[in-house]
Amino acid sequence: MQMRINRVSLMLRGRPVLHDLSATLQPGRVTVILGANGAGKSTLLSCLAGLRVPDRGTVLLGEQPVPGMDPRVRGRQIGLMPQRAEIHWDVDVETLVGLGRMPHRGRWGLTEGDRAAISSAMAATDVTALRQRKALRLSGGEQGRVLLARVLAGEPHWLLADEPLASLDPAHQLDVLDRLRDAARGGAGVVVVLHDLTHAARVADEALVLKQGHLLAAGPAANVLTPEVLAQAYGVEVHLARTADGAPIIVPVRRIA
Amino acid sequence: MNNAQRNGLLAAVLLLAMLASLLAGPVWVSPSDWGAGGLKAIILFELRLPRAILGAAIGAGLGLAGAVMQGFLRNPLADPGLFGVSSSAALGAVISLYFGFAASALLLPLFALAGAALGMAALSLLVGRSESLILFTLAGLILASLSGSLTALMISLAPTPFATAQIVNWLMGALTDRSWADVQLVVPLIVLGAIILAGTARPLDSLTLGETAARSMGVDLGRLQWRVVIGVGLLVGASVAAAGIIGFVGLIVPHLVRPLVGHRPGAVLLPSALAGALLVVLADSLVRVLPTTSELRLGIAMSLLGTPFFLALLVRMRRELT
Numbered sequence: 001m002q003m004r005i006n007r008v009s010l011m012l013r014g015r016p017v018l019h020d021l022s023a024t025l026q027p028g029r030v031t032v033i034l035g036a037n038g039a040g041k042s043t044l045l046s047c048l049a050g051l052r053v054p055d056r057g058t059v060l061l062g063e064q065p066v067p068g069m070d071p072r073v074r075g076r077q078i079g080l081m082p083q084r085a086e087i088h089w090d091v092d093v094e095t096l097v098g099l100g101r102m103p104h105r106g107r108w109g110l111t112e113g114d115r116a117a118i119s120s121a122m123a124a125t126d127v128t129a130l131r132q133r134k135a136l137r138l139s140g141g142e143q144g145r146v147l148l149a150r151v152l153a154g155e156p157h158w159l160l161a162d163e164p165l166a167s168l169d170p171a172h173q174l175d176v177l178d179r180l181r182d183a184a185r186g187g188a189g190v191v192v193v194l195h196d197l198t199h200a201a202r203v204a205d206e207a208l209v210l211k212q213g214h215l216l217a218a219g220p221a222a223n224v225l226t227p228e229v230l231a232q233a234y235g236v237e238v239h240l241a242r243t244a245d246g247a248p249i250i251v252p253v254r255r256i257a
Numbered sequence: 258m259n260n261a262q263r264n265g266l267l268a269a270v271l272l273l274a275m276l277a278s279l280l281a282g283p284v285w286v287s288p289s290d291w292g293a294g295g296l297k298a299i300i301l302f303e304l305r306l307p308r309a310i311l312g313a314a315i316g317a318g319l320g321l322a323g324a325v326m327q328g329f330l331r332n333p334l335a336d337p338g339l340f341g342v343s344s345s346a347a348l349g350a351v352i353s354l355y356f357g358f359a360a361s362a363l364l365l366p367l368f369a370l371a372g373a374a375l376g377m378a379a380l381s382l383l384v385g386r387s388e389s390l391i392l393f394t395l396a397g398l399i400l401a402s403l404s405g406s407l408t409a410l411m412i413s414l415a416p417t418p419f420a421t422a423q424i425v426n427w428l429m430g431a432l433t434d435r436s437w438a439d440v441q442l443v444v445p446l447i448v449l450g451a452i453i454l455a456g457t458a459r460p461l462d463s464l465t466l467g468e469t470a471a472r473s474m475g476v477d478l479g480r481l482q483w484r485v486v487i488g489v490g491l492l493v494g495a496s497v498a499a500a501g502i503i504g505f506v507g508l509i510v511p512h513l514v515r516p517l518v519g520h521r522p523g524a525v526l527l528p529s530a531l532a533g534a535l536l537v538v539l540a541d542s543l544v545r546v547l548p549t550t551s552e553l554r555l556g557i558a559m560s561l562l563g564t565p566f567f568l569a570l571l572v573r574m575r576r577e578l579t
């Protein structure tokens with residue numbers, strides 16, 4: 001099922017944050033959302049997750065408006081990894097990952113299916129060895145992987161992640177990007193807000209670039225992640241290179257005055 | 258031991274404690290007196306049994322309300338009194354004492370319940386449709402300080418020194434001389450509140466991940482908030498109506514239980530109710546047995562028990578921080 005952003009506008013505290021945005025997101029693809037700080041990326045993501053209702057326009061999942069969906073059904077379809085990692089109680093990793101099954105669960109305990117989803121999510125993010133540990137006593141990067149496992153455990157058809165690479169070391173950054181790719185290969189639609197241009201260029205099938213709430217560019221990543229667009233979006237000059245195997249490297253070099 | 262076994266054990270211990278509390282007091286009743294009739298049977302069935310049931314109900318209510326509050330506010334120091342419901346219930350009771358209405362045994366609890374209901378209504382007016390926890394806590398604080406100061410005003414304006422003494426004494430909380438009428442009034446409300454709060458376990462679990470993640474998993478925070486307000490209001494209002502203000506139960510009990518169940522907020526609820534009931538039944542038996550000239554007030558006993566607990570908490574935290 002496609003996700004369609006249909007002429008979405010949103011004001012927050014009297015300030016326009018999203019301005020007449022339209023785009024179509026495809027399942028089975030990784031879509032990266034790029035833009036400077038305050039461009040509206042996280043707000044757009046929470047509209048996609050159904051947590052904010054646009055003032056005008058709507059977000060459609062298939063034919064169904066996301067804001068009107070039953071919250072539990074929506075929770076099964078759309079998984080969100082928020083920008084801020086929050087863990088409030090001293091629970092162990094397995095319990096925390098298990099919370100991701102919440103929208104699926106019946107009245108009583110975990111089913112076999114729940115358990116299978118939890119262990120494969122933990123395996124995918126390389127946290128199985130930590131499952132008895134207290135989540136609050138893990139390092140920031142380990143917590144990030146645990147929280148990704150929580151979202152994966154819900155087996156959502158759409159996986160939305162807001163800067164999932166924050167505080168991860170390079171190896172685990174690559175791992176997380178691989179997991180997102182895997183999810184897309186498994187048929188899920190993946191939408192990620194990223195700041196690292198090189199990672200974005202590597203993982204993205206599609207890209208949306210926002211500037212001050214407007215859609216600056218959208219389309220296949222190779223067409224969108226150009227020095228011209230990035231200069232407009234961030235006000236920086238970028239250096240574009242390629243590794244020996246042809247993967248793009250995009251490095252910001254200086255501000256454009 | 259898993260959670261179900263632990264809850265079963267707690268329930269069994271609670272039942273034993275309630276049975277034992279029937280025997281204990283200024284007059285000791287031995288099990289052989291139970292069927293014998295006469296004065297001891299009256300003490301047993303008309304004084305001690307309703308008191309044990311009331312103690313268990315109130316303790317369960319306060320323990321559960323505390324566990325829900327802590328989970329909802331994601332703060333281990335939250336207390337059921339934080340909403341201002343207990344102080345507005347107390348204000349209602351104090352008004353009835355001030356005007357000397359307490360002559361009829363049921364008027365005081367009814368006034369207390371009316372106070373609690375007004376408190377909840379005021380809270381909902383103040384908060385409106387907002388889901389902000391800060392606004393919520395602030396509104397509760399305003400309510401608590403308003404009804405607290407009105408209570409102080411009633412005390413200072415009391416018509417006779419006797420009324421003053423009666424009010425002050427009542428505020429300290431006790432289960433002395435409660436009857437079946439109190440049980441009939443209070444226990445159904447506590448059961449209703451507990452049923453309402455039982456549905457909060459799952460949403461409270463998901464709040465472990467914060468509000469955004471919880472909402473993304475389908476939790477309706479507005480609905481959860483009203484469930485918590487109404488459920489906690491019923492439990493706290495009913496227990497204040499029956500026994501005055503009994504502090505610390507709602508704060509201590511979830512704390513003690515939490516590490517045993519692996520800290521998951523939803524899993525804390527049932528054992529908190531059971532352990533809260535156990536704590537109040539034991540403390541109430543203790544104040545009856547202590548050889549004081551007049552019975553030690555349960556509320557005071559609870560605070561005396563509570564302070565060392567916080568001292569222990571502080572010492573442990575200091576060790577963990579250094």
